[in-house]
Amino acid sequence: MRKLIESTFVSLDGDVRQGLMDWAPPYWDDEHSDYEGKLLFGADALVLGRETYDGFSSSWPQRSGDPYSDRINALPKYVASTTLTDAETTWNATVLGGDVVAAVADLKDQPGQDLLKFGTGSFSRTLIEHGLVDELHLWRFPVIAGTSDSIFDGLPTTHLQLLDTKVFSSGIVVQVLGPKT
Numbered sequence: 141m142r143k144l145i146e147s148t149f150v151s152l153d154g155d156v157r158q159g160l161m162d163w164a165p166p167y168w169d170d171e172h173s174d175y176e177g178k179l180l181f182g183a184d185a186l187v188l189g190r191e192t193y194d195g196f197s198s199s200w201p202q203r204s205g206d207p208y209s210d211r212i213n214a215l216p217k218y219v220a221s222t223t224l225t226d227a228e229t230t231w232n233a234t235v236l237g238g239d240v241v242a243a244v245a246d247l248k249d250q251p252g253q254d255l256l257k258f259g260t261g262s263f264s265r266t267l268i269e270h271g272l273v274d275e276l277h278l279w280r281f282p283v284i285a286g287t288s289d290s291i292f293d294g295l296p297t298t299h300l301q302l303l304d305t306k307v308f309s310s311g312i313v314v315q316v317l318g319p320k321t
Contacts, residue, residue, distance in 0.1 A: 142248050143274035144187065146257045146264060147179055148291055150278055155285035156260040163283045171308040173208070179277065180211055183256035187244065190221035192259025197231045218247060218255075220263045241270045248272065260291045269295055275303065275318050282311035 149164050150156050188196065196212075203209035217233040220240040229235060236243040244267060247255055257264070257273075267273050268291075292298075304316040 142250065142252055142255055144244065144248055144255045144257060144267065144272055145179060145183070145275045145277060146267070146273050147176075147277045148260050148264070148279065149281060150291070151281055151283050151285035153284050153286070154290045155287045156291050157287070163285055164281055167281055167283075167308075167310045167312055169308070169310055171310065172312065175306060175308075175314065177208055179256055180208060182254050184215065184253035185247070185255050186212070186215050186217045187247070187255050187257040188217055188219050189259050189261050189263035190219060190224055191261060193217065193219040193221070193224075193229075193233065196258070197229075197233070201231055218243070220244075241266065241272065244272050264291050265293075265295055268292075268298060271319060273319075275316055276300065278315045278317065280313045280315065 148156055151163060155163075200209065200212055204213065213231070215232065217231060218236050219229060219233050220236045220243075222237070224235050226235055240263065244255075257267070264273075268276070299320040300317040301320045302315060303318045306314040306316075308314075
C-alpha cells in the first residue's frame with residue numbers, strides 16, 4: 141500500500157494560502173530544495189485539489205531542463221474537482237470525480253511509490269478527516285504573515301504523532317506528523 145504524503149507550507153500564525161507568492165521564497169535554499177526533491181522523487185504521482193492544479197498547470201509546463209521541473213511535469217496528476225472535466229485537463233492529469241475519498245483510497249491501494257499532495261484547502265481537510273494522510277509534512281516558516289487561512293479550520297479534534305523533525309539553517313522547521321496510533 142502506498143503512502144499519501146501532504147506537504148504544506150505554513151507561517152507562524154497559521155497562514156497556508158499566501159506562502160508560495162508572498163513569504164516563502166526568501167527562505168528557499170539548497171536545504172529546502174534537497175528536502176523537497178526527496179519528497180518528489182519518492183513519489184510516482186501527485187494528488188492535487190483543483191485550485192492547486194490550476195496554478196501548477198499554468199506555470200510548471202513552461203519549466204524544464206532541471207531534474208525537479210522535469211519530474212514534476214512527467215508525473216501523473218490526480219485532481220479532485222467537481223468542476224473540471226477530462227477535456228479541461230492537460231499536463232498528465234486525471235480528474236477524481238465523484239467520491240474523492242474512495243478514489244484516493246483506491247490510489248493508495250495500487251502498487252507504486254508514495255503519492256505526494258501539494259496545496260491546502262477543503263480537499264486536504266477531507267483527506268485528513270478520513271484518515272487518508274499517512275504523513276503530514278508541515279513546513280513551519282519563521283515569518284508572521286498577518287493573515288490566517290488554516291488548513292485545519294473545520295476539522296474535528298485530530299490527534300497526531302510526531303514522526304520526525306528537520307530544522308533548516310534558514311529557520312524552516314519541518315514537522316513530519318502521522319495518525320496517532
